Amino acid sequence: MAALSPPDRSELQVCMIQGATGAGGVATVVKSLANGLMQQGCHVGQCASSPSEWRLLLSVARRSDVLLATHNFREAYVAWAIGALLRKPVVVWFHGPLSEVLAQARAGFAKRLWLRWFYRRAAYFVFVSASSSQSFAQFMQGTALRSKGLTVIPNALPPMPHPKAPLPPKPDGIVRIGYVGRLSPEKNPHLLIGMLRALPSRFQLTVVGDGPLRSDLEAASADLAQANRIRFLGHRSDIAAFYGTQDLTVLTSLYEGCAMAVLESLQAGVPCVAVPIPSLQEMLQEHAPYLLAETSTAAALADAVEATLQHPAAELVQDLQKVMCHYQYSHFLQRWHTLLKSTVAAC
Known part of the structure; x- marks a missing residue:
């Protein structure tokens, strides 16, 4: 995907690192955040985490103030590596309960060990619910974190332009x-x-x-x-x-x-x-x-x-x-904008 960030540095520059595009709740809320931040005057570069896109990703990341990994697995690994290389703050976005996700995937000991090592070195985490944050804490088993912030920001949707009233009961009884x-x-x-x-x-x-x-x-x-x-x-x-x-x-x-x-x-x-x-x-x-x-x-x-x-x-x-x-969209955008700006100010 092409970068959207112009050279003007007066507003927050965000590099959003994404996986493969597609349908589903994660894709919906990521798109919703990107559009909302741009409407607020931020400059958002949306780049894929695949190796074929790394040249573009590095270019966008260099011009950005903060990197946002839109998922806590592959996108987070790529964001962390680039953030360390360029000395940029990185925010990792968790969309689900980590312990349950790993249990369903039957993740082995090596994967769990790697993830605990990795998460101890990440700086900022955002969870979509308190239960997801608690699941992360359960997975980390009291491991000391270097993280500067664990924040819960629930998902939200832009308002419908013309919301419809619920349909009246069907005369056929169906x-x-x-x-x-x-x-x-x-x-x-x-x-x-x-x-x-x-x-x-x-x-x-x-x-x-x-x-x-x-x-x-x-x-x-x-x-x-x-x-x-x-x-x-x-x-x-x-x-x-x-x-x-x-x-x-x-x-x-x-x-x-x-x-x-x-x-x-x-x-x-x-x-x-x-x-x-x-x-x-x-x-x-x-x-x-x-x-x-x-x-x-x-x-x-x-x-x-x-x-x-x-x-x-x-x-x-x-x-x-x-x-x-x-789950108001205005609150969702305000909290994300504030969080991203605070990560830049802290560096």
Whole structure:
């Protein structure tokens, strides 16, 4: 990707080091931050971490005040190395709970040892949730850090230009449930099929997303597809429009950082029913606890879906708005801008 930073040094110059471009929550929030910083007058250079792009990356990094690794693995390694070479401050952005991510990946002793060595030498960390910060602390096992700052900045979305009101109940009695996410083991999508089987036949599920488990899921739900109760749409770019067609959405993940699927759904005025993992409890427990299943089982998720549909509509709208008040885009940008400027001032 081409650098966006002009030679003017009057404003903050940020080098954002990214992985392969693509869909998903991480790509969405990274793009959201880059656009927001530029709107605030910052000069942002967006560069890939791949070896083929290192010449461009070094050029952009030399003109930057601070390097932002948009992920805590490969991008962080590259940012740290370049930061050490050029004597530039580096901020590492954690999007998920490290201990759970490594456990799911079955990371070995050598990988864990390397990561502890590496994180002891990084300077600034940003976590998308308190639960992600706690997971990092658990992984480090009390290891002394040289870090100058561990900060929690929850994700956020730019305001919708014309937010839509929730759709009125369907005259046909059909309840439309949406799922948006990657069809991979950490998202635990097989729970969707069990949930749908536990719900009455008027409930229909639409799955948006792709991944290695799609063929298995389609095979396991062939009878439901034949009964017109489930359909798989694959990847779609018009996610905002999709949310507006659903009565509610569901999230089944084994772990999350600060789930963009929840924020996207709630921003569209559509409740998101989820399993009670720590990050989702952090998001929903205070203002909308009924959106959380009692356990991470298909039966409990189905019960929470039905309970949410029975919740008074006016209270539901108010509760969704209360949740979203904790994830305001203006606060997200302000906190990131302040953090990046403070890292430069500290050097």
